[in-house]
Amino acid sequence: MQLHDLARALNLSQPAENPHVTGITHNAGWVQPGDAFVAIRGARADGHHFLAQAAERGAVAVLGEGLPDGLTSPLPYLTVPDARAALADAAAALSGHPSRQLQVVGVTGTDGKTTTCWLTVHLLRSAGLACGLLSTVGYQLPDGQTRHFPAHFTTPEAPQVQATLRALVDAGAQAAVLEASSHALALERVRAVAWDVAVWTQLTSEHLDFHGTLEQYFAEKRKLVERAPFAVLNLDDPWTAQLMHLGPHVTYGEAEGADWRASHLQERHDGLHFRVDSPLGELQAILPMIGRFNVHNALAAMAAAARLGATPSQLLAGLASFGGVPGRMELVPGGQGRRVVVDFAHTPPSLEKALSTLRATTPGRLIVVIGSAGGPRDPSKRAPLGEVATRLADHAIFTEEDHRDTPLQQILDEMAGGAAGRSNYELIGDRQQAIQRAVQLARPGDTVLLAGKGPEDTLERGDRTVPWNEVAEARAALAQLSGDPA
Numbered sequence: 308m309q310l311h312d313l314a315r316a317l318n319l320s321q322p323a324e325n326p327h328v329t330g331i332t333h334n335a336g337w338v339q340p341g342d343a344f345v346a347i348r349g350a351r352a353d354g355h356h357f358l359a360q361a362a363e364r365g366a367v368a369v370l371g372e373g374l375p376d377g378l379t380s381p382l383p384y385l386t387v388p389d390a391r392a393a394l395a396d397a398a399a400a401l402s403g404h405p406s407r408q409l410q411v412v413g414v415t416g417t418d419g420k421t422t423t424c425w426l427t428v429h430l431l432r433s434a435g436l437a438c439g440l441l442s443t444v445g446y447q448l449p450d451g452q453t454r455h456f457p458a459h460f461t462t463p464e465a466p467q468v469q470a471t472l473r474a475l476v477d478a479g480a481q482a483a484v485l486e487a488s489s490h491a492l493a494l495e496r497v498r499a500v501a502w503d504v505a506v507w508t509q510l511t512s513e514h515l516d517f518h519g520t521l522e523q524y525f526a527e528k529r530k531l532v533e534r535a536p537f538a539v540l541n542l543d544d545p546w547t548a549q550l551m552h553l554g555p556h557v558t559y560g561e562a563e564g565a566d567w568r569a570s571h572l573q574e575r576h577d578g579l580h581f582r583v584d585s586p587l588g589e590l591q592a593i594l595p596m597i598g599r600f601n602v603h604n605a606l607a608a609m610a611a612a613a614r615l616g617a618t619p620s621q622l623l624a625g626l627a628s629f630g631g632v633p634g635r636m637e638l639v640p641g642g643q644g645r646r647v648v649v650d651f652a653h654t655p656p657s658l659e660k661a662l663s664t665l666r667a668t669t670p671g672r673l674i675v676v677i678g679s680a681g682g683p684r685d686p687s688k689r690a691p692l693g694e695v696a697t698r699l700a701d702h703a704i705f706t707e708e709d710h711r712d713t714p715l716q717q718i719l720d721e722m723a724g725g726a727a728g729r730s731n732y733e734l735i736g737d738r739q740q741a742i743q744r745a746v747q748l749a750r751p752g753d754t755v756l757l758a759g760k761g762p763e764d765t766l767e768r769g770d771r772t773v774p775w776n777e778v779a780e781a782r783a784a785l786a787q788l789s790g791d792p793a
Contacts, residue, residue, distance in 0.1 A: 308327070308328050308329075308400070308401055309325050309326070309327055309328070310322060310324065310325050310326050310327075310328055310343075310367070310368050310383060310385075311325045313328055313343070313368075313397060313400060313401070314385055316396070316397070316400040317370075317385075317387065317393060317396055317397060317400070319385050319386070319387065320385075322368070322383045322384075322385060323383070324368075324383040326367040326368060326383070327341065327367070328341065328342070328343050328367060328368060328401065329341035329342065329401075330342040330343070330401060330466065331343045331344075331345060331370075331394065331397045331398050331401055331466055332344065332345070332464075332466055333345040333346075333347050333354060333390070333391075333394050333464065335354070335357035335358075335360040335361040335364065335366075336360070336364075338360075338361045338364035338365060338366045339364070339365060340364070340365030341365060341367055342361075342364075342365065342366050342367070343366065343367065343368040343369070343370060343397065344357075344358070344361035344366040344368070344369050344370070344382070345369075345370045345371065345390055345391075345393060345394045345397070346358065346369055346370070346371035346372075346390065347371075347390045347391060347394070348372065348390070353375065354371065354390075355371060355374060355375050355378055356378075358378070358380055358381060358382065359381060361382070362381045362382055366382055367382065367383070368382050368383045368384075368385065369382045369383070369384045369385070370384075370385045370387050370390065370393050370394075370397065371384065371385075371386065371387065371390055372386065372387060372388070372389070372390050373386055389495075391465075391494055391495040391498075392495050392498055394464070394465050394466070394495070395465035395469075395495045395496065395497075395498035395499040396498070396499050398465045398466040398468070398469040398470075398499065399465075399469050399499035399500075401469070402469040402470060402472065402473040403473065404499070404501070405469065405472035405473040405475065405476045406469075406472050406483070406499075406500045406501040406502075407501045408476050409439075409472065409475065409476060409480060409481065409482055409483045410436075410481065410482040410483075410503045410504075410615050411482070411483050411484075411485065411500060411501060411502050411503050411504075412427055412482070412483070412484045412485070412502075412503065412504045412505075412506060412611050412615070413484075413485050413486075413487045413497070413500070413502050413504070413505050413506065413531050413535060414427070414484065414485070414486055414487060414505075414506040414508065414607075414611075415486075415487040415488070415489070415492070415505070415506070415507060415508070415528045415531045415532075416506075416507055416508025416509050416510060416528065416541075416544075417508070417509060417510050417511045417654065417656075417657075418508065418509065418511065418654065418656065418657045418660070419508035419509065419600070419603065419604050419607075420442075420443075420486045420487075420488070420508055421442050421443055421444055421486060421632055421635060421651070422601060422604045422632050422635050423506060423508055423604045423607045423608050424440060424442045424484045424485070424486045425440070425442065425444075425629075425632045426604055426605060426607075426608035426626075426629060427484045427506070427607075427608040427611050427612055428440045428447070428484045429608075429625055429628075429629050429630075430608050430609065430611075430612035430617055430621070430622055430625040430626070431482050431484070431612050431615060431617065432449075432451070432625075433617070433621050433622075433624055433625030433628065434612060434615075434616065434617035434618065434621040434622075434625070435621075436481045436482045436615065436616075437449040437478075437479050437480050437481045437482070438480060438481065438482040438483065438484065439471075439472075439474075439475035439478070439480040439482070439483045439484070440483070440484050440485075441463065441468065441471055441472075441483065441484070441485045441486065442484075442485075442486040443486055443488070443762075444632065444633055444634065444762045445762075446471050448474060448475060448478040448480065449475070449478055449479055449480050450478070453633070455764070463491075463496065464496055465495065465496045465497070465498065465499065468485075468491075468496055468497055468500065469499065472500070482615060484611075485497065485500065487528075487531050489524055489527045489528050492527045492528060492530045492531060493527040497531075502531065502534055502535035502536070503535065503536065503537065503614075503615070504535060504537050504538070504539060504611050504614050504615070505531045505532045505534070505535035505537070505538045505539070506538070506539045506607050506608075506610075506611050507528075507531075507532060507538065507539065507540045507541055507544070507547065507550060508541055508544075508603070508604070508607060509541050509543070509544035509546070509603075510524070510525055510528065510544060510546040511654060511656045525546055525549070529549070529550060529553075532550050532553050532554075533553055533554075535554075536554065536555065537554070537555050537556065537614060538550065538553065538554065538555070538556040538557075539556065539557055539558075539559060539607055539610040539611050539614070540556050540557070540558050540559070541558070541559060541560055541603060541607065542558040542559065542560040542562045542564065542565040543560035543561060543562050543565075543603070544560075557586070557610050557614075559603070559606035559607055559609075559610050560603065560606065561602075561603075565606075566585065566586055566610070567583060567584075567585045567586075567606045567609060567610045568583065568584045568585075568606075569581045569582065569583055569602045569603075569605075569606055570582050570584070572599055572602060574599060574667065574668065577593070577595060578593055578594050578595035578596055578597075579592075579593070579594045579595075579596060579598075579599065579601060579602055579605075580592070580593050581594075581602055583606065583609065585609070585610075585613075585619075586613070587613060587618075587619045587622075588619060590619055590622065590623060591623070592605065592609075592622075592623055592626050592627075593623075593626065593627045594626045594627070594629060595627070595629060595630075595631075596629070596631060596636065597636045597638075597648070597664060597665070597668070598636055598660065598661070598664040599664065600660050600664065601636075605626060609622050609626070612625070632762075633761075633762040633778075634649055634650065634651050634760070634761030634762030634763070634777065634778075635650060635651055635761065635762075636648055636649075636650050636661070636664075637649045637650070637761075637778065639778055639781040639782060639785065640782075641782060641785045641786065642785060643751065643785070643788060643789065644750075644751030644752065645746070645749040645750070645751060645752075645753050645754070645755065645785075646665075646669070646753070646754040646755070647746065647749075647754075647755045647757065647781050647785065648661075648665060648754065648755070648756050648757070649757045649760075649761060649777045649778050649781060650756060650757070650758050650761060651758075651759070651760070651761025651762065651763075652756075652758045652759065652761075653677075653679075653680075653708070653758065653759040653761075654688060654692075655688055655691040655692055655694070655695050658675075658677065658692060658695045658696065658758055659695045659699065661756060661758060662675060662695065662696070662699035662700055662756065663699060665754050665756055666699060668754075669752075669753070669754040670752045671750060671751070671752030671753040671754070672701040672702065672749070672750070672752075672753045672754075673699070673700045673701050673702075673753070673754050673756070674700060674701065674702045674703075674704070674745050674748055674749055674753060674754070674755045674756070675696050675699075675700040675702075675703050675704070675745075675755075675756045675758055676703075676704045676706055676738075676741050676742055676745050676755070676756070676757045676758065676759075677692055677696050677703065677704075677705060677706070677708075677722075677758045677759055678705065678706045678707050678708025678709075678710075678718070678722075678738065678759050678760075679692055679708055679718050679721070679722055679759075680708055680709045680710070680711070681709060681710035681711040681712060681713030681715070681718055681767075686713075686721065689718060689721040689722045689724075689725065690721055690722065690724050690725030691725055692722055692725065693705065693721075693722035693723055693724065693725030693726050693732070694725035694726065694727055695725075696722075696732070697725075697726040697727070697729040697731055697732050698727075698729070700731070700756070701731060702731050702732070702733075702748065703726075703731060703732040703733075704732065704733055704734075704735055704741045704744060704745055705719050705722045705723060705732060705733070705734050705735075706719075706734075706735050706736060706737070706738045706741035707736055707737065707738045707741075707766070707768065708738070708759045708760060708766075709766060709767040710767070710768065710769070711767050711769070711770075712769065712770070715736050716736070719734045719736065720734075738760075738766065738775075738780075739780055742757060742777075742780050742781060742784050743784045743787065745757070745784075746781070746784040746785055746787075746788065747784075747787075747788070755781075757777055757780075757781060760775065760777045761777065762777075763775060763777075764776060
């Protein structure tokens with residue numbers, strides 16, 4: 308695309324120069340020859356101070372909200388009203404607006420997003436649609452193989468989102484399901500996505516270090532519902548009342564009046580059995596998952612898939628054949644009578660759900676390994692995590708979880724401070740040792756929950772980032788019980 312064409316797509320004045328633009332980024336270190344560089348004024352640095360580096364790496368143009376006094380640009384400079392919005396809009400234009408060629412479902416909320424995304428993709432594929440996925444676990448083309456972004460893309464930015472959507476279209480996808488986090492919505496990473504359906508799971512306190520207040524957190528998430536022409540809303544979530552006036556929608560939940568309503572729920576050895584009263588009629592569903600809260604995720608996925616054309620028989624067959632989500636109530640094999648479960652639960656409400664679910668189906672003791680993130684990330688949730696862990700588990704082990712620049716002992720002490728006088732816990736800073744200790748404590752009939760990391764593949768220890776695989780660590784700890792060198 309020529310720079311003049313890009314300027315026209317962004318409704319900007321035509322620059323004098325007209326180089327060929329092949330890509331776009333806001334990180335000078337990621338610039339490839341032919342890229343346009345977007346100079347964003349961030350909380351820590353102003354991208355305008357990296358113009359020379361971007362030019363040296365081969366950038367051909369700059370987009371920004373105006374040059375600071377005393378600075379000149381070595382490249383053609385396009386002034387935009389909002390740099391992050393321009394990054395998203397330009398990325399979509401350079402990729403050919405791929406989301407316009409797909410049916411796109413977006414899922415947002417505090418808990419349940421990832422599971423709902425994976426369920427929705429599975430239901431759409433069961434209905435015969437070639438479907439792709441973009442979630443925190445990774446992304447999938449229609450072939451179903453999970454892929455991961457390079458390590459430096461810890462969260463996909465707008466160019467990576469658009470590039471992935473383009474890859475989906477090129478691979479023959481007809482639909483896509485995207486996990487829309489509050490950060491992605493606030494920082495315009497998914498701004499230029501043409502949504503068809505928005506799914507709202509629920510809202511609890513999270514990421515207040517970034518958003519400031521719960522109300523602002525809600526305001527960012529509601530953008531997805533505002534931007535989509537149709538929404539699937541959780542009637543059991545009190546925040547939904549503020550969303551229902553935004554446009555056409557259906558509701559789901561266990562409450563009276565829900566369009567997709569679950570009842571007669573039974574937790575059996577082969578999974579969750581429940582009845583669904585829906586716009587498509589009464590359905591008898593089986594979902595091979597642990598945890599009654601997953602019924603809500605299933606209802607949301609069913610409603611979204613039905614909106615895109617899935618039939619009742621396709622929905623029921625899809626639910627019954629669902630294989631689960633990595634790191635979400637994932638059962639680790641080889642327990643020798645013990646049940647070891649890996650789950651991403653890292654907030655007090657999600658940890659309470661996970662422990663309550665496992666308690667209901669555990670004949671023996673319940674042991675939990677849990678940590679809390681460092682840095683500025685919601686230190687207020689550390690004590691509540693400790694309270695939930697010691698109240699609902701027979702034994703809790705507080706350990707590391709991406710403590711970054713916060714002293715680990717400080718985090719462990721704050722978690723222990725939430726134990727409210729209970730003594731059924733211990734502090735083990737090294738997560739590998741904590742997992743080994745939990746498995747060694749467990750006897751046949753006991754359940755061990757490894758909470759917080761889920762499918763994440765790195766662990767941040769101070770200023771170091773090390774590879775991590777929670778399931779592999781659990782397998783290794785179980786293998787030690789039998790003397791298996793594996």
